[in-house]
Amino acid sequence: MQSPNLFARIGTRGSPLALAQAKLVRERLAAAHGVGEEAIGIEVFSTGGDRSQTENTTLSDIGGKGVFTKEIDEALLSGRIDIGVHSSKDVATGLAPGMELAAFLEREDVRDAFLSVSARGIDFLPEGARFGTSSIRRAAQARRLRPDLRIVPFRGNVHTRLQKLLDGVADATLLALAGLNRLGEAHRATAILDPEDFMPAPAQGAIGIAIRADDRHFAEIVAPLDHAPTHAAIAAERAMLAVLDGSCRTPVGALTSRAGDLLTLKGEILSLDGQVSFRAEASGSDPRSLGQKVGSDLLAQAGPDWLSRWNA
Numbered sequence: 001m002q003s004p005n006l007f008a009r010i011g012t013r014g015s016p017l018a019l020a021q022a023k024l025v026r027e028r029l030a031a032a033h034g035v036g037e038e039a040i041g042i043e044v045f046s047t048g049g050d051r052s053q054t055e056n057t058t059l060s061d062i063g064g065k066g067v068f069t070k071e072i073d074e075a076l077l078s079g080r081i082d083i084g085v086h087s088s089k090d091v092a093t094g095l096a097p098g099m100e101l102a103a104f105l106e107r108e109d110v111r112d113a114f115l116s117v118s119a120r121g122i123d124f125l126p127e128g129a130r131f132g133t134s135s136i137r138r139a140a141q142a143r144r145l146r147p148d149l150r151i152v153p154f155r156g157n158v159h160t161r162l163q164k165l166l167d168g169v170a171d172a173t174l175l176a177l178a179g180l181n182r183l184g185e186a187h188r189a190t191a192i193l194d195p196e197d198f199m200p201a202p203a204q205g206a207i208g209i210a211i212r213a214d215d216r217h218f219a220e221i222v223a224p225l226d227h228a229p230t231h232a233a234i235a236a237e238r239a240m241l242a243v244l245d246g247s248c249r250t251p252v253g254a255l256t257s258r259a260g261d262l263l264t265l266k267g268e269i270l271s272l273d274g275q276v277s278f279r280a281e282a283s284g285s286d287p288r289s290l291g292q293k294v295g296s297d298l299l300a301q302a303g304p305d306w307l308s309r310w311n312a
């Protein structure tokens with residue numbers, strides 16, 4: 001049992017990446033408030049996403065709605081923890097009522113890395129090579145360039161996937177460079193993909209800090225950790241995703257850049273086989289309306305029945 005008079009109680013998943021992220025938040029909180037790290041508890045939760053590792057389910061099959069956060073959200077809302085630490089890209093656009101994403105650490109590298117033991121890039125894979133991914137976005141982006149690739153399911157935490165690659169379960173995979181960096185495994189990347197071609201998942205690379213929406217005390221405690229440019233970019237990308245959220249069977253990519261206060265958001269949706277895709281781009285200073293604009297533009301281009309037509 002954790003002592004009730006801790007400065008703060010953090011909730012996290014138990015994967016090495018999730019723990020590294022929670023420890024980073026603990027370190028930043030301790031430094032910002034001049035308290036010892038031992039005064040900040042870390043409580044580990046197993047989520048549906050951790051338990052459902054059935055190989056032939058994609059993450060969209062098991063339901064994107066908070067599959068990596070639900071148990072942590074519940075602990076937060078019930079007051080068992082004060083702060084939830086998440087990979088922002090795993091947080092559903094529809095937040096649990098009463099929960100707020102209050103702060104984001106400065107974003108890591110947003111790009112995806114290509115990893116293979118046999119090929120130095122996606123173009124060098126042999127005909128019909130096995131491409132390991134359970135992400136519909138990565139599968140669609142890979143098959144756009146290489147329709148011959150065979151997608152094989154690839155679940156598990158980052159180390160599991162690295163080991164599967166060494167074991168020959170697949171010829172290549174894609175992983176977020178942010179996760180590899182945080183785990184000290186970036187040297188495993190064979191190549192780093194151009195984010196204009198392989199647009200990252202919305203909110204990739206940003207650690208998000210959740211609190212109870214009515215908790216003014218913890219809102220003040222986490223405020224010094226917030227990186228405003230990251231916060232704005234994630235708000236724009238999540239607003240775009242919310243517009244597109246009619247289905248989690250939709251591969252979606254996003255890329256934000258910034259010049260002063262002006263954000264530029266590029267967005268993309270793809271058919272599951274990658275053969276049809278639409279892109280939109282806009283600039284603005286209000287992240288939410290920017291995201292909504294790019295999302296609506298994508299929907300308008302794709303047409304009302306695009307989902308049933310291409311992603312059935």
Ligand SMILES: NCc1[nH]cc(CCC(=O)O)c1CC(=O)O
Nearest residue numbers: 087089175176178179204205206
């Ligand atoms: N549940 C998968 C997940 N969620 C966040 C990251 C990467 C880290 C990040 O985006 O901050 C990963 C692993 C991956 O995509 O390679």
